[in-house]
Amino acid sequence: MNKELVDQVKSAVDIVQVVREYVPSLKRSGAGTRYIGLCPFHTEKTPSFSVHGTHQFYKCFGCGAGGDVFKFVQEMERLTFWESLKYLAERNGIPLPKRSDLADEEAKKRGAVYEMNEIAVKVYQDLLFSPAGQEARAYLKHRGLSQAIAEEFNLGLSERGGQMLVKIFEKQGFTHAEMESSGLIRLRNEGTGHYDVFRGRLMFPIHSETGKVIGFGARALADGDEPKYLNSGDSDVYQKRSVLYNLNRARKPIQDAGFSILVEGYMDVIGVYAAGVRNVVASCGTALTNFQVRSLRRHGGEVVLNFDPDNAGANAAEKSIPILLEEGVRLRVLSLTGGLDPDEYIKANGAGAYTDALRHARGYFHWLADRARTRLDLHTPEGRVAAFQFLLPAIQKMPDKLDRLAVANDVAEYLKMEPGIVLDEFRKAAAEKRGRVTRREENTPDANEVLLLHALLDNSEARAEIVPVLRGLSVVTKFRSARIFEVILQLAEEGETPSYSSVEARLSEPDKALLVSLVFADDTLSQNFTTEQAIACVRQLAFGERDVHLADLRQRIKDAERSGNMEEALQLMEELNALKRS
Numbered sequence: 022m023n024k025e026l027v028d029q030v031k032s033a034v035d036i037v038q039v040v041r042e043y044v045p046s047l048k049r050s051g052a053g054t055r056y057i058g059l060c061p062f063h064t065e066k067t068p069s070f071s072v073h074g075t076h077q078f079y080k081c082f083g084c085g086a087g088g089d090v091f092k093f094v095q096e097m098e099r100l101t102f103w104e105s106l107k108y109l110a111e112r113n114g115i116p117l118p119k120r121s122d123l124a125d126e127e128a129k130k131r132g133a134v135y136e137m138n139e140i141a142v143k144v145y146q147d148l149l150f151s152p153a154g155q156e157a158r159a160y161l162k163h164r165g166l167s168q169a170i171a172e173e174f175n176l177g178l179s180e181r182g183g184q185m186l187v188k189i190f191e192k193q194g195f196t197h198a199e200m201e202s203s204g205l206i207r208l209r210n211e212g213t214g215h216y217d218v219f220r221g222r223l224m225f226p227i228h229s230e231t232g233k234v235i236g237f238g239a240r241a242l243a244d245g246d247e248p249k250y251l252n253s254g255d256s257d258v259y260q261k262r263s264v265l266y267n268l269n270r271a272r273k274p275i276q277d278a279g280f281s282i283l284v285e286g287y288m289d290v291i292g293v294y295a296a297g298v299r300n301v302v303a304s305c306g307t308a309l310t311n312f313q314v315r316s317l318r319r320h321g322g323e324v325v326l327n328f329d330p331d332n333a334g335a336n337a338a339e340k341s342i343p344i345l346l347e348e349g350v351r352l353r354v355l356s357l358t359g360g361l362d363p364d365e366y367i368k369a370n371g372a373g374a375y376t377d378a379l380r381h382a383r384g385y386f387h388w389l390a391d392r393a394r395t396r397l398d399l400h401t402p403e404g405r406v407a408a409f410q411f412l413l414p415a416i417q418k419m420p421d422k423l424d425r426l427a428v429a430n431d432v433a434e435y436l437k438m439e440p441g442i443v444l445d446e447f448r449k450a451a452a453e454k455r456g457r458v459t460r461r462e463e464n465t466p467d468a469n470e471v472l473l474l475h476a477l478l479d480n481s482e483a484r485a486e487i488v489p490v491l492r493g494l495s496v497v498t499k500f501r502s503a504r505i506f507e508v509i510l511q512l513a514e515e516g517e518t519p520s521y522s523s524v525e526a527r528l529s530e531p532d533k534a535l536l537v538s539l540v541f542a543d544d545t546l547s548q549n550f551t552t553e554q555a556i557a558c559v560r561q562l563a564f565g566e567r568d569v570h571l572a573d574l575r576q577r578i579k580d581a582e583r584s585g586n587m588e589e590a591l592q593l594m595e596e597l598n599a600l601k602r603s
Contacts (some may be wrong), residue, residue, distance in 0.1 A: 036090040076521035103128035121390035138234040145177020228269040235259040252306035263312040265302040274299035280323035292364020296372035311339040314348040323351040347418040354388035476555035483555040
């Protein structure tokens with residue numbers, strides 16, 4: 022990898038701005054360049070995720086995730102290092118070398134998949150808006166979708182013959198191994214050739230959060246084609262458990278609205294979006310996962326669940342509620358009248374009726390309680406106990422104690438049960454949660470170490486003044502961060518400007534963690550400290566070391582005199598006087 026290119030991209034990119042696209046909760050902490058927010062890598066209610074603007078790195082003190090801007094993009098977008106470098110370079114107008122050998126083999130393989138996906142989108146779109154797509158266009162019109170919306174969502178049509186993409190990819194020079202890895206092409210069972218996986222279906226491209234085409238959903242158009250929906254399998258670029266359909270378009274509207282709308286299918290998303298409600302997403306043909314909920318929660322802390330009203334939709338909603346609660350979102354459930362799906366409801370009643378229904382969506386507890394009422398006889402003690410057992414698992418998933426207690430009171434009132442019995446069950450759940458929490462040992466860094474570290478990393482003038490003095494002080498070897506200072510001094514003496522990344526690269530894991538704690542110990546230092554303060558700190562350490570040395574000499578003189586060794590006492594006295602004069 023070209024180090025100059027890596028350094029150029031890293032110096033041009035502000036990690037705070039990059040992280041903020043994924044963590045809208047990121048806010049400045051104090052007067053310095055430290056920012057804190059809710060961690061995108063694990064669920065938390067109290068922010069423990071920090072970004073340092075000066076040293077351009079992030080660290081979560083809850084789950085331990087940390088690294089530079091490349092690592093952050095790698096983790097969030099599931100990219101290789103090369104892909105994250107390319108992504109950041111292109112976004113910041115930095116030209117990249119044309120030599121493909123700069124990319125590693127994994128990046129090349131993934132790059133081929135991305136390229137084939139883009140080709141497939143164009144092929145499918147062209148076919149949809151050709152004479153061969155008349156039937157598919159009639160279906161879209163029947164569903165109330167305009168050509169403009171179809172184009173915005175890159176909808177397309179796959180050719181029924183099953184050879185269109187195979188021929189195009191072969192002509193473009195893709196290998197059969199690359200074609201198979203895309204998930205668009207498959208080898209026949211008898212091994213006699215390849216064929217297109219999607220044939221004669223309405224195609225829904227699935228995008229990553231940043232807009233890359235990573236997979237496809239496909240709806241059958243002809244009677245007898247099963248299954249009704251066929252989706253891309255997991256590939257080098259697509260893991261369906263982590264992806265939400267339309268999040269690439271919806272994330273900004275979610276941030277603006279403060280909540281997201283979670284529906285079941287692609288057509289539901291498009292129908293709601295076309296009605297002007299843009300903060301809508303769906304899972305990609307899978308049951309809802311924690312990974313998907315965390316993606317939503319990063320952009321808005323509330324979710325309105327609007328699944329289809331049939332039994333399958335209600336059962337899916339019931340299974341999704343504990344996952345949503347477990348991830349700490351505020352949850353409401355929207356049940357539309359008339360037994361209609363979201364896009365059907367909008368078509369029948371208009372966008373205004375849907376937005377009004379959204380405003381009046383009820384809390385999830387009331388929806389679950391209604392489900393219990395339809396299944397159980399709440400007039401009998403046995404029915405009320407069964408209802409309690411039905412409601413309890415979802416409510417136990419709530420991470421906040423006060424929220425659980427508030428719902429517990431609702432449960433007691435709804436089921437006409439003794440509040441004490443309900444509260445006892447919730448206390449047991451809370452005790453189990455407390456038992457799983459581990460406390461982190463906290464150590465207060467030494468103020469001198471913090472000040473000197475910032476001076477050495479941030480200020481060339483201070484570094485030039487204090488490096489020669491520090492090298493001669495034995496007190497530095499007694500620092501808790503002695504290894505960190507040793508690396509900084511080595512780098513300075515080798516003629517390299519010490520930086521956070523260059524120092525971290527030479528440290529062991531425990532010292533890396535210590536470096537993070539020192540950098541974040543006082544986020545105002547990097548802005549407000551002066552060279553004079555750093556020099557004064559070094560002088561104070563030097564005087565302290567001199568005083569220790571004087572006291573040691575005096576004690577050794579006394580010991581020599583007591584033992585009658587006058588020659589040694591005189592030599593030590595001369596050393597003492599010389600030190601006093603210095």
